[in-house]
Amino acid sequence: MRAVVTGRIRVLRVVGELNFGGTEMRTAELLPRLAAAGVELHLVTLSDTVGPGPLADLVAGHGGTVTAMPLDVRFPARLLRLLGRLRPDVVHADCANFSGVPLALGALRGVPGRVAHFRGDDNSHRNLRRRVYRSIGERLLRIVATDILGVSPSSLTFGFHPGWRDDPRCQVVLNGLDLDRLHRPSPDDLRALIGASAADLVCVTVGRASPEKRRWLLPPILAALRDRGVSAHAVLVGPGDRADDERVRAAAAAAGVGDRVHLLGPREDVGGLLRQADVVVHPSCLEGLPGGVLEPVALGVGTVAADLPGVRFIGERLPGVTIVDVDAAPQVWARAVDEAAAHTASTTAGVAAARFADSVFAIDRAAAIHLEIYRRSASARPGWGPVSRESSRPPVGSGR
Template sequence: MTGRVRVLRVVGELNFGGTEMRTAELLPRLAAAGTELHLVTLSDAVGPGPLADMVTRYGGTVTAMPLDPRFPARFLRLLGQLRPDVVHADCANFSGVPLALGALCGVPGRVAHFRGDDNQHRTLRRRIYRWVCGRLLRISATDILGVSPSSLTFGYHPCWRDDPRCQVVLNGLDLDRLRRPSPDDLRTLIGAGPGDLICVTVGRASPEKRRWLLPPILAALRDRGVSAHAVLVGPGDPADDDRVRAAAAAAGLGDRVHLLGPREDVGGLLRQADVVVHPSCLEGLPGGVLEPVALGVGTVAADLPGVRFIGERLPGVTIVGIDAPAQVWARAVDRAAAFTASTAPAVAADRFVHSVFAIDRAAAIHLEIYRRWASARPGRDLAPRESSRPPVGSGRWER
């Protein structure tokens, strides 16, 4: 390869979310292979989070570009300055907008990446918005990726297998990051006794994460004679945090629900958990399930396609119905905690690195796509590589 591949990646905001963390974990591997990554965030909040520092450390830039009437002109101007080989947008159907602008500027590679299922009820306004953006996406995208089959089915189109641009690119996890120790002893931090069960949940504060279900689950465990604490890790939101605290107070468990906010030592905290509870009702391929399972921590999660996808390939996932009562969740917590107690972390890690979720697999597919389109730009001399892309509908990532 005689030149670097320049990628302009568009994300919603820089925070401790799944899209941002997966991008951050891929960055060292992509940079080492000659990829120059520049980031656009559709929010004026460039932090907190590790991604901004990582991007600049590896030679890229971060541009905050809020969605307002000036966005198209500003994005076009940035495209003219950077002249990227690829625009890679992680914005669901809105990805059609930056990809269409990329097509207008002659960017060879235009990648749409679906991270969630988007299977919620849609108002008329949202259906119109989705149709317009989806139309732009279908016209302008050269590659359409999904983190799971269901993310393409619900996020893009039910007949995605008939579109040769589509493929499933599973999120990879960096186990080295998850192995880093935490500076805190979690039991001491929250005041838990030696025999107390520690339930951890990781995720940002948003309605679909349903964090307020943790206190009723603790109450149901108490009814079963189990003394437990809930630890919530992730960026907070005043309204959502208040709802969690109100649910804890109503259950008489105000001193057993702990909101830690965003943390950079998530792996170190997870390794101290007895069980992870992930009550979210909207996911693609949830890192909040994949991360603890990779560490050998039993995880209870709502019945979603992405959760089933993980559970079919790795042990340690206990699935309950989305609308299951707290008593059902509590029984599932008992089973998941038993898995944690009987699983050696080294065995779980070895199983994970040989699974389809290994990060090197995801990095290889990203590099193949980026290099393919960089070599298509006139004047670029990038040695073509054999594609690692599975045939559409081949079932390589499916059952």
């Protein structure tokens, strides 16, 4: 007999763009679990195109939609129309302080659940315009948000407000990682792909090309390793940008390591590549709870990262993170790379996986908190009730 679902929850999630970034990957990993529990996810991306990413096909496969809605003068009217057509139970916005805008529009349409999600620390210098923008966004969120989430304590402290602990709507929801995805093999032998010998140290960094990721620090670090007698290669994985890529190549040429810096672009086999690394270097100066640190640590790969609150949060809970000052010289990074590589050599993948599965970063914990928030919001809808089925047919998209 056909399954009857009386308590399906409809969520409209607003993200900046669909790309291989942390927000998108964490959403993709949660989706099968949420869909199995009766959540129907519809995505709005604020870029002018849907873009290459892991979510478009996945969302459609679970009965959702992806709508590109660029930020222009028509944005409010377009979002209001979409809200009226979908009638979601929840609007969930991953847009820092700008989240107040889609949540306010959701409030106008009577959406009961309005969730703001802070993904980064936003602890960089702010000019007057940014301070005013943030102040307006914070005040709007205080009025319209029903839940305010952060991927780490610091993301709420720096992204929302230092006094967030006094606001009952605020809570930390840690990013969960899907270990099954990370353990999928890569079709490539990484050393063969980049021309590295068995004796060479392979340093990998994962992240999109943007100024705060500071990918251009990799070549000077390689040069500092060379000065220490260590032959090394740097592998950069993630969506590129012409200007940022050129800056990396120029830094590599200046350091005399042009043949040892490899830009692979976006890859779907990130876990398989990470498992072939000797060390991961994460020089980013702006993060929330960085997946570029959490993913290799979950695999037992030693990781060097800049001293940020989210990095320290991971390092306090899982071994394998070597922290250096944000403004440290390449020579300091090189010494830290030696320490991190020693961790990799002494750690087995099985031990790392078991340790991670018992940690606060397990993906099922994140899924459970999302479901609790969504169900509480949906219960405000008249006639909403628990899921019931007239057959034992498994739910579509269980992903288990």
